[in-house]
Amino acid sequence: MPRVAKPKAAAPAKKAVPAKKTKSKLYKMPEKVKEGTVFTDLAKGQWRIGPSIGVGGFGEIYAASKVGEKNYDAVVKCEPHGNGPLFVEMHFYLRNAKLEDIKQFMQKNGLKSLGMPYILANGSVEVNGEKHRFIVMPRYGSDLTKFLEQNGKRLPEGTVYRLAIQMLDVFQYMHSNGYVHADLKAANILLGLGKGGAAQAYLVDFGLASHFVTGDFKPDPKKMHNGTIEYTSRDAHLGVPTRRADLEILGYNLIEWLGAELPWVTQKLLDVPLKVQKAKEAFMDNIGESLKSLFPKGVPPPIGDFMKYVSKLTHKQEPDYDKCRSWFSSALKQLKIPNSGDLDFKLKAQTSSNNNLSPPGTSKAATARKARKIDSPVLNSSLDEEISASEEDEEEDKSYRKKAAKKATPLKRNAKVSPLKRVAPAPAAESSPPGRKRVKTEPKSTPKERATPKTSPKPKGTPKASPKPQTPTAARLKTPNAKINFSPSISLRGRPGGKTVINDDLTPQPRSKKTYEFNFELDVSMDANVIVNVKRKKKEEQAKATEVDSRTPSSRSALASSSNEQGSPVTRVNLRKVNGHGDSSTPGRSPRTPAVTVRKYQG
Numbered sequence: 001m002p003r004v005a006k007p008k009a010a011a012p013a014k015k016a017v018p019a020k021k022t023k024s025k026l027y028k029m030p031e032k033v034k035e036g037t038v039f040t041d042l043a044k045g046q047w048r049i050g051p052s053i054g055v056g057g058f059g060e061i062y063a064a065s066k067v068g069e070k071n072y073d074a075v076v077k078c079e080p081h082g083n084g085p086l087f088v089e090m091h092f093y094l095r096n097a098k099l100e101d102i103k104q105f106m107q108k109n110g111l112k113s114l115g116m117p118y119i120l121a122n123g124s125v126e127v128n129g130e131k132h133r134f135i136v137m138p139r140y141g142s143d144l145t146k147f148l149e150q151n152g153k154r155l156p157e158g159t160v161y162r163l164a165i166q167m168l169d170v171f172q173y174m175h176s177n178g179y180v181h182a183d184l185k186a187a188n189i190l191l192g193l194g195k196g197g198a199a200q201a202y203l204v205d206f207g208l209a210s211h212f213v214t215g216d217f218k219p220d221p222k223k224m225h226n227g228t229i230e231y232t233s234r235d236a237h238l239g240v241p242t243r244r245a246d247l248e249i250l251g252y253n254l255i256e257w258l259g260a261e262l263p264w265v266t267q268k269l270l271d272v273p274l275k276v277q278k279a280k281e282a283f284m285d286n287i288g289e290s291l292k293s294l295f296p297k298g299v300p301p302p303i304g305d306f307m308k309y310v311s312k313l314t315h316k317q318e319p320d321y322d323k324c325r326s327w328f329s330s331a332l333k334q335l336k337i338p339n340s341g342d343l344d345f346k347l348k349a350q351t352s353s354n355n356n357l358s359p360p361g362t363s364k365a366a367t368a369r370k371a372r373k374i375d376s377p378v379l380n381s382s383l384d385e386e387i388s389a390s391e392e393d394e395e396e397d398k399s400y401r402k403k404a405a406k407k408a409t410p411l412k413r414n415a416k417v418s419p420l421k422r423v424a425p426a427p428a429a430e431s432s433p434p435g436r437k438r439v440k441t442e443p444k445s446t447p448k449e450r451a452t453p454k455t456s457p458k459p460k461g462t463p464k465a466s467p468k469p470q471t472p473t474a475a476r477l478k479t480p481n482a483k484i485n486f487s488p489s490i491s492l493r494g495r496p497g498g499k500t501v502i503n504d505d506l507t508p509q510p511r512s513k514k515t516y517e518f519n520f521e522l523d524v525s526m527d528a529n530v531i532v533n534v535k536r537k538k539k540e541e542q543a544k545a546t547e548v549d550s551r552t553p554s555s556r557s558a559l560a561s562s563s564n565e566q567g568s569p570v571t572r573v574n575l576r577k578v579n580g581h582g583d584s585s586t587p588g589r590s591p592r593t594p595a596v597t598v599r600k601y602q603g
């Protein structure tokens with residue numbers, strides 16, 4: 001899973017991954033820094049670069065020591081200057097993670113330790129003629145993926161609960177500073193080093209940290225699906241950073257660490273963010289039943305309590321961290337596991353019947369049972385079925401839409417045409433082996449691939465979704481009437497593979513030679529090449545733009561040209577009818593709606 005490379009010294013090593021192999025096509029990977037190189041930070045401190053100990057999706061991490069000192073007890077994270085994530089991370093650290101602040105928080109909350117890293121230094125440096133940004137932070141040990149791999153993808157129950165408490169502490173710290181992390185996962189949790197270090201886990205990688213929303217819930221297409229697809233929260237699927245989202249992400253991880261497989265992993269949906277999003281909506285809408293399916297021998301009580309609590313939080317609500325921690329600490333007491341000392345990663349005879357030795361869902365029968373139980377009507381009702389965009393299809397969909405409206409995403413509820421619904425499963429989804437699948441965010445290669453989805457199986461024995469309109473889901477649905485939403489498959493910062501996906505505007509580098517596909521419907525039959533203004537809209541403009549789809553073609557083109565007058569860049573877009581059974585010659589009837597795939601080529 002992680003692109004982690006091997007440390008030679010203290011931290012248990014994994015084999016160094018050559019930077020090129022994990023190279024994001026959208027971010028520049030850093031130049032290799034030679035061992036022994038000295039970086040000078042902004043405060044004129046000097047840092048000697050040691051061996052590479054990790055390659056992230058965006059940068060490389062080196063062991064480092066202060067010049068004059070022997071031990072490599074720091075790390076330097078280095079990325080090309082133009083990359084966004086390290087910029088974000090650095091600013092997060094500088095504003096919110098000073099050692100003094102962390103100490104103060106610990107004191108105030110009676111904590112002996114806190115898994116919040118801090119920044120030692122930062123600066124810029126030229127490597128092979130290319131400007132890089134770097135930060136220096138304390139060095140930690142192994143990340144949790146190592147233990148998950150050793151243990152057949154699970155961790156001891158008590159350790160899971162201790163980790164939950166520790167990560168809630170970190171969230172409380174971040175949230176108290178106005179930020180959310182948004183990308184908790186095993187690869188981003190490192191054990192401390194040195195004596196007693198293994199008692200504390202540290203949450204790293206603040207490349208997705210952002211202010212949480214305190215106002216209305218407004219989906220942001222530019223940020224949709226950011227995170228690591230397996231664990232991305234429902235709010236993050238909509239591009240809205242919230243505190244409850246951090247807790248939800250933690251919950252999905254806890255479930256996995258206890259040996260259960262998340263339904264969207266079992267169902268191999270990871271290539272299609274919208275399907276994952278819908279599966280999560282269905283899962284959380286009826287969390288009690290969903291968890292029972294994952295833990296057939298009994299839902300671990302703190303997981304049940306925690307997930308139910310998360311499912312009820314509103315988007316602005318401050319989580320009750322004490323309450324959450326108390327569920328996990330009570331469970332520890334019941335298991336007679338002290339919440340102190342080194343975290344134990346040896347899987348022993350199970351202490352609870354909930355944590356079966358054979359993880360639920362790994363046997364074929366269990367997998368089949370789970371698939372039957374968890375398949376959700378929303379999920380299966382289905383993206384695929386809605387790919388066809390004829391008027392008949394829309395009629396047929398009406399009854400489904402009515403049923404699904406209460407649980408549908410804003411995209412579904414409010415969008416007259418939601419291209420997200422038309423994302424076809426990538427072919428790889430069918431052929432991938434069971435188990436963890438990597439997210440694939442590159443644009444699909446051809447419109448054809450996208451237009452030939454497979455129909456999902458019909459739902460059976462699905463847990464019913466809660467119809468309560470005031471659930472967090474419903475709150476999530478109160479969104480502006482976006483009429484055009486770009487497909488998640490065009491995630492601009494996509495990196496394949498259980499990895500963080502960032503879809504932002506931070507990186508100024510040109511995205512040349514990329515092909516983006518936008519799927520949407522036009523309400524006339526057309527088969528011409530046209531000029532379309534494609535512009536990332538600022539808030540007000542975006543609202544205007546969302547109306548475009550419901551307008552007549554002439555008003556749309558008028559709007560397009562007016563926005564051109566405002567200086568929007570003109571981009572040539574190729575329109576290709578892919579489902580053009582529209583017949584404009586039929587008398588007395590307006591032409592059927594053809595489905596059109598737009599491929600935007602950037603030179």
Ligand SMILES: Nc1ncnc2c1ncn2[C@@H]1O[C@H](COP(=O)(O)OP(=O)(O)OP(=O)(O)O)[C@@H](O)[C@H]1O
Nearest residue numbers: 004054056057058059061138139140143187205500
């Ligand atoms: N302070 C640290 N001490 C030791 N190892 C570290 C430290 N920070 C990061 N690492 C190692 O490097 C790996 C990548 O780090 P990090 O996640 O910060 O990079 P990234 O480029 O942001 O990756 P991602 O693709 O997850 O966004 C981690 O999984 C971890 O193994």
